[in-house]
Structure formats: structure tokens, C-alpha cells
Amino acid sequence: MTPIPDPAADGIRLQKVLANAGVASRRVIEDYIVEGRIRVNGEVVTELGRRIHPDKDLVDVDGTAVQLDVSKRYVMLNKPIGVVSTMRDENGRPDLRQFTKDYEERLYNVGRLDAETSGLLILTNDGELAHVLAHPSFGVTKVYIAKVEGTVTAQTIATLTKGIELEDGPIAADKARLLDTSRGSSLVELTLHSGRNRIVRRMMAAVGHPVTELVRRQFGPLHLGTLSAGKSRELTKIELGALLTLARQDSPADATPGDVQEKQ
Template sequence: MNAKDPRSPGHPSRRPTRRQRAQRSGQPTADAHRPDGVRLQKVLAEAGLGSRRACEQLIADGRVMVDGVTVRELGTRIDPETQSVSVDTMPITTHTGKVYLAFNKPAGVVSAMSDPEGRPSLQDYLRDRPERLFHVGRLDAETEGLLLITNDGELSNRLTHPSYEVSKTYLAEVRGPVARDVGARLKSGIELDDGIAHVDSFRLVDSTPGYALVEIVLHSGRNRIVRRMLDAVGNPVQRLVRTQFGPIALAEQRQGKVRELRPDELGKLMEAVGL
């Protein structure tokens, strides 16, 4: 027998594996397939990954994994309530009935679904939503910017739990000038009434006589923490805007606008808290 013959002893076999044969024959991958489940391309389309045809192409290209197994078969069915799905290694949310929104909160709106004092509240912007929603963390009434709203209790709990250290980014207009050592002081820690607080990063964005614009990143969720820290270093806040919550950025979203998170944003948010 010729040494180059693939049937010769010691020569690696070219016989396809069981999974490769299943892929070629169009049979579902047993590791992921649930006979009574929902077609994978339908799950992807409903998660916002594109049209059904576009999602079929994602599967065919080997970009979709279910429970850690790459799936290429269009006949695969899954249970979206119990199985994990990722596209290009980014987890996506397949649970039905879950809502994930980003709201650019104007000043004067309280972070509550209703207000006994009659002030503007989140309900004024969410009247058309049938779901029972709640906000993730809060912004004080005069602080503007990004507020996440959902009905996913587990995600909300993780985003607000200190152990996950999800960062928040703020732009603050303050009274100037800002002393050169302010950033170092804020990073090393400021003594407040409820304990020491510190920022992850501090950057002077702009400065004019009597005025400065600074960017602060921190993961603390304590009440009015940014205002109290800047007041403690002698730079009271005139205006405060949260521009980012974890991987979700406010970007060009108009004030007062509510939008659904994109699948890639939601995947990054889930990844940040281990979901």
C-alpha cells in the first residue's frame, strides 16, 4: 500500500466526524438541538440580529454558538428560555418578554414611575409601554442623561451591585478654576459624611475663567455622589450629565427620547455582569 494512501497505517483519517457529517447532511447538532424548540434563525431575528434570511447566513457562516457549541445547521431548534446564544462570541438575549431601554432624562424629571408631588416622572415618557418597568439605579431630579429602564430584575440587580463595579461616566460643569491636584485627590479618596469615596478617572475637558468642564468615571452608586465629591474639593456642580452606563453610551440620543438597546449593546451589558 502506498505510504501516501490515506488508508495506510499511521496516516490521519480523512473520514469526516459525526458532527461534520451531520452538518453536511443538514441534520441539527445534537448538543444544541431541542426537537420541541424554536428555529434558531427565528430566535436570532426576534432578538434584532436582522431578517430571517440574514440570520440564516449567520448560522451558515459558523458565527452562532448555542451553549458554547458552534451551530451551522438551519434545522436546529432551541429553547430560548434556557439555552445561551452568542453571535461572534457576543451573548445575545433571547428571553421573551424582556425590555431594555435607554432614556435621556431631562433635568427636573424624577427617577420614579410616578411622583406624589406631581413633578414630571418617568411615566410621562413611558405611557405607551404595556410592561411593568423600573429604572436601573437613579439620577437625582436635576441631573440629566442616561438612565437604563427594564423589566429584567436579575440584570438590574447585577448592574447596581457594587461587586460588579459597573462604571458610570459623567460630564460636569463646575465653578472654576480647578486646582491641579483635584484629580489626584479625587482618585485617592474624599472623606464624605457616609465614608470615603473616590473616582476611577478624572479629566479636565475645558476651562475658562470661573468655569470648567470635567469628566468623571466612577462605579459608586451612592446618592448624589458626584455632586458631593466635587463640592468637597471646592468645585460645586452647575450642571451634571451622565453620558455612559457601563458599555452603553448616550452618544447623540436626544434629550427626552426613549430607545431600545441594540443587540450588540445588550450583549456587552450582559457580558459586563456575567450573564
């Protein structure tokens, strides 16, 4: 009887692929395999001779996804006010090219922030990840700090989390809290998973507190931290692993290139 061919037999050894991806040395990765800490396509691998196809197989270590394609680049940008979230603006306004010109790869933005909103924006050449994260049905959690007109009360905060009616349907913040109130204005932190257009500005206007300044501090597992406006940095391996894990857990089946991206 002719033996059934092993589909992974013509691939590359798992420990070599993970070592090339910068996870650890081959010797350490072999220990991980024996300890059952590595999964390929959701199945625990314990054989040291396992081969995989890096362009097809999904691998995670201790439950954290690993990017096997070392040509992919992931950059966090603190987009400043006055810059539009596009690589080339038809109206000649400042765009994202000034932040990508020093990278060899052709990077694109994941989602959008409007010109008057600053904060965390991801730039990458990983089109598949970008389409998943920006897809309206994905609902990645985002945290914003809004400076608004007037004195926000505890009742207003409760209204934001309970839900309000907008022209395109009801919306509720996942979380909302008042950070500060002084000199006729307030700072409010809003956590949302909605990707609807300019949703933070519309929500705050609906409760009588128009936004005067808005910054996105968090996108999924990524935090802006101390990154200054107009500065960028590559994601750490821990940040990238968390982002890839999130995307793989709930990837929308109908996410395709060209989907509408949210704009805040």
C-alpha cells in the same frame, strides 16, 4: 438499553429562534452555526439540528449576547432636570411616567439619577437585567460631566483619581479630566464604577468644588450621544448586545428584586 434523552430535543431549532430575534435569516444563521460563531450556554454549537429553550438558554453570536425574548423592550432616556427617577412620586413631582406612557409594555428605570441631575437612564421591562445592572456589587462604569464652582487644577484632578476619604469610606475616580475652565467655574469629566449615593456631588464637594450642574453621559457601553434632554429612543441591536454581554459576564449572584439603586 434505553437511550438517554437529549434535553434540547423538545426545544426549538436554534436558527429559527435567532431568526425570530432578528439576528439574520435562517440561511445566514445556518452558515454561522457551521462556522462555529454561535454559542449556547458558553459552548460552541456546530450542529444544524440543535434545539434550544429560549426561556432558559443563553445564546451569543461572535461573543455578543442575544436577547431571545422579543417581548423585552430597552429604551434610553435623556432624563431632564426636575424629574425624579420613579414611576410614581408620592409628593406629586414630575416623574418618569411621562416618558413611558406611549409604550405598551410596563417599563421601569435601571438605577436612578436625582432630580437635579440629567442624563442617560435606561428604561426596560427586563426585570432580571435591571436588577443585575443596578446591583451595588455590579459596578457598571458610568461617565459624568460636572460643572463645578471654582478653577479646578491638575492637582485636584490627581487627587480625585488617587482617592479621597468620605464619611462612608474612601473613593477614587477611575478616570478624571478637566475639560474647560472659564468665568469662575470648571467642567470636569469623571468616570466611576461606584453606585454609592450622590457620589459625584460628594466627591467634588470634598475637593472644594461643589457641583452646579451634572449630567450622566455614559452607562456601561451606552453613550448618550446627541439625544436631547427629555427625549428617548430604543436601543440598537448593537447597543443591546453590548449591554447584555456586559451583564452576563459579571452577574452578581445575590442580585435580587428590590436592591437599593444608586442615585446621583
